[in-house]
Amino acid sequence: MTDVTDETQNDLLLEHQLCFALTVASRSVVGAYKPVLDRLGLTHPQYLVMLCLWESSPRSVRDISDALAQEPATISPLLRRLEAAGFITRQRVPGDERTLAVGLTPQGAALRQQATAVPGTMMDRLGLTREQVSQLHASMMDLIAATKTGSDAPSRR
Amino acid sequence: MTDVTDETQNDLLLEHQLCFALTVASRSVVGAYKPVLDRLGLTHPQYLVMLCLWESSPRSVRDISDALAQEPATISPLLRRLEAAGFITRQRVPGDERTLAVGLTPQGAALRQQATAVPGTMMDRLGLTREQVSQLHASMMDLIAATKTGSDAPSRR
């Protein structure tokens, strides 16, 4: 009976899994946004798309999906819902009939004003300082980087 | 023009959002598990349920859903798929016809042996030390705790 055995047993405890803590934290934090984003009429993924467009627009689906680290197939129906909600426009680019120009409607642009309060509100609700947020942020970025250096390269398409 | 304005503008940058980094990290880490869990025939949520049952079984749906911090409505179809895969059993408790006794099949119990390698494999793949993992884990637990102390109590049902 070695220590290794004990460690291995221990390693399978749910409470010790980083991946578990991470998924719970992600769902919990996103859940904490819900009441705040409800007032804007946005889900959390939709909020991220709007942040994306407030930074620069119009932009293509591929561009947005790269920025959000998600598949175009995920973004596509999401954009359709945002269009139905009246926040964005979807038009083909004149020069290139393949790509879509995703832009903001006046309501979509106006929503930004209300959204400026969100980050501060959330920091308050979570009881985090700006310092703590940026430290956690840095940890997450490191973790993301770690998943990209894995043995089986994601093979940049 | 005050600093506050600049900060507020800055706060809406996608790159600065903790919630964004968190969701990407969660998806990335879970994604990194996929090739490893594929060999066991499990998805990541299913893997968490199995961890849960390897610790103690049989247990009820409510018990599992509490342990995983998820709704029973999420767990219910997940268990049905695990049953179809031959890893678990679902039987009514004799004394209480409402509650379900979720237990392990021989295959489900045997799978634990292969699963013991998973945490170590993942630590390697992510290039993290045991130290780093436990530090990140602690950060996530703090963050989860922060979401529970919010102004609007989740109201313990």
Next chain:
DNA sequence: CGCTAATGATTAGTGCACTAACTATCGATG
């Protein structure tokens, strides 16, 4: 005892997220 409230699980409906397959357009090369 009999009724009512609470509990345990499931179902329906919405929205995300992924892979794989498909359509349409563009560009590059012979």
Next chain:
DNA sequence: CATCGATAGTTAGTGCACTAATCATTAGCG
């Protein structure tokens, strides 16, 4: 300039995750 491969986006199918509604059973209380 015609074909062929690459690029942009969508659709189909699976599985999670949530809320709200439903059904069955149990427990509690007058």
